[in-house]
Amino acid sequence: MIAPAAAAPRALDRTVATPLPTRRSASRTVHGDTAVTSYGWLRDQHSPETVAHLIAENAYTDHRTAHLDGRRSTLLQELTGSDRDVDLSAPVHSGGWWYIDRPTTAGGGSTGADLSSDASLSRVRATVAPELRTVPVVRDGVPLEGEEVLIVDRRMVVGLALSTDHDLLARADASVGGCDITVVDLSTGEVVDRAVQQAGPDLAFSRDSRWIFYTQLDDIGRRHQVRRHRLGTPAAADEIVVVESDHWAELSLARSRDTSALLISSVSTTASETWLLDLDDPTGAAVSVTGRHHGVHQVIEHAGDRLLAIRQGEVGGSVLSVAPLTDTEGLADAIPLLTAAEGEQFDAVEAFEGFVALQVRSGGLPGVWILPRLTDGSFDIAALRAVDHGGELDALHLDANPSWSQRTLRYRLDSLRTPATIAQLDVATGETEVLRRAATPGIDLGRYLERRLWATSADGTRVPISLLARHDVATDGTAPGILYGEGAFGTSNDPRLLPGALALADRGLVVAVAHVRGGGEMGRDWHRRGRLLHKANSFDDFVACAEHLVSQGWVAQDRLGALGQGSGGLLVAASANRAPDRFRAIVAGAPLVDPLETLLDPEVMLTLEEWAEWGDPAGDEQIYRRLRSYSPAENIRATEYPAVFAWTSLDHQEVLAAEAAIWVAALRARATSDPQERPVLLRCVPTAAADASALQAESMAWLLDQLEVPEVSH
CATH class of the missing domain: 3.40.50.1820 (Alpha/Beta hydrolase fold, catalytic domain)
Known part of the structure; x- marks a missing residue:
């Protein structure tokens, strides 16, 4: 032992x-x-x-x-426990209800702590009281008037779906060999169906709430099929909607925000394809709207009366286009709306009745852009704007925004010296409201500074560095420092406040993160240029970042440590x-x-x-x-x-x-x-x-x- x-x-x-x-x-x-x-x-x-x-x-x-x-x-x-990611949330409005995650103990009581994966799910009608017509303030352990608990303990729940009328809830509970699917009537608490087992976490209801779509796992746990299940029937009778034979690819599904369509996506490291299925005709066929594209990653969003598509090439560059819903020829009729500039990438797009939200990467950081829609549903390109909080290392990610008709946009803000924050933007006025912010008791965030630095690698590539230090640390080449790196699998190591990093900065260390090639901070091409035959670029980048910290006086040459896992x-x-x-x-x-x-x-x-x-x-x-x-x-x-x-x-x-x-x-x-x-x-x-x-x-x-x-x- x-x-x-x-x-x-x-x-x-x-x-x-x-x-x-x-x-x-x-x-x-x-x-x-x-x-x-x-x-x-x-x-x-x-x-x-x-x-x-x-x-x-x-x-x-x-x-x-x-x-x-x-x-x-x-x-x-x-x-x-200080460096775990903060699972922060605020009540989410959908279908006339406020849905609430609450922290619980294993026995269901309140812990009074920050929200974690050990949480219950509850809801309250938005019209119960005047104070519930705006985002309600939730206090740990204090239920709101009319609040009802839907799931006592969410620790094993990995997927959820609500029917269009919000009367049924489908949940995917992690189990041996996959997920067990349970459908509950929320008005009575009665279990309507639990026939499907060994499924994936993806779930979506048909518009009439009689059918549910799910992913099926193969013998290695890959989501290789999408199936449809009529509630109340044996799972053996379920039909296959789409099957993915490419063992490198995996399927996922999602219902459009206006509830009219099911989007089925196949994604691998080298190819992608998307199908649409009309949820008013749940027994109909899924139709490919993109065809199979190799070397190009595509993101498709249903925008009500049209489709939005992001195309990302393996060698860089991404384009947001619009296409008619009837386009089934690989988006042959798509019209470009926006083209990402050098150093930018479009990662995701979310469409609403009155606007579109883009998840972008620019300068190695995630951000959110807003594109308003005109009354005819078209897009006001001249009014495109970025959500900006003014921080040098602000990282913005889209949060839960489930309603087609909503006029606000919710997102999460982080940085090396900004606590995890859930904020909401009024798209029409531009006003921002902070809904929830992680507590940092005993920490004076004003003591610290954060910087974006750029090192030059051996082949001339500029490599971003995120840096945290105390304000009083002199850049005279005497300070100790730590350089952290990952650089693989296209993972983006975006800035967030880590009390452990602050504890090191308190001791006078300069804490730096090298965003080397192989990661995803600068887009898909950044990953491509740091994997397989190009992996050596990652090491050149890391060494260049170390040399930059020393040459710029941030760290003493004989006091630099390296950290990786x-x-x-x-x-x-x-x-x-x-x-x-x-x-x-x-x-x-x-x-x-x-x-x-x-x-x-x-x-x-x-x-x-x-x-x-x-x-x-x-x-x-x-x-x-x-x-x-x-x-x-x-x-x-x-x-x-x-x-x-x-x-x-x-x-x-x-x-x-x-x-x-x-x-x-x-x-x-x-x-x-x-x-x-x-x-x-x-x-x-x-x-x-x-x-x-x-x-x-x-x-x-x-x-x-x-x-x-x-x-x-x-």
């Missing part, structure tokens, strides 16, 4: 030896290239030898971090191989640092998304050689390296614990750094989720110590 990281390490004898696993050479020949590995036996994490080695690693880490007891305990108190662990480890002198210390959590061996191992189960991101080295020689050139464990040089703190867990599904163990062993064998000044440590715990706060506190305490950051007094 591997002992978990403790909040207070025990003092160990100073003779604790550095773990040095036995080198057992093994030859690997792929595509004519022969490589010799030494620590592959550690991949059998259940063998007695591997278990003994990981126990020795933990003992050594305990020994080398024993002096950090006080700092670790302080950080544990500050960081516990999962694919971010790959990023910081590969960047250290390229430029080991740029970083003083590295923290890598559950790091993907032996990716070539993992991708070549037939015993490791990988997702379609992972194959699309890294490639198949066994079947593609170019992919093999590219991975061979950057796999951190296989490219360590005989030179000085940063100090390293790696942590991993035995239960991690995406990255084996062996990857960190192999990388650490290879570093100790090759790096010429003084192990007393720049130790290489490994912490292995049974479960990452259970030990998350302790791991974060321990790794940050170690990093602060390596960067010579004095402890704060309380």
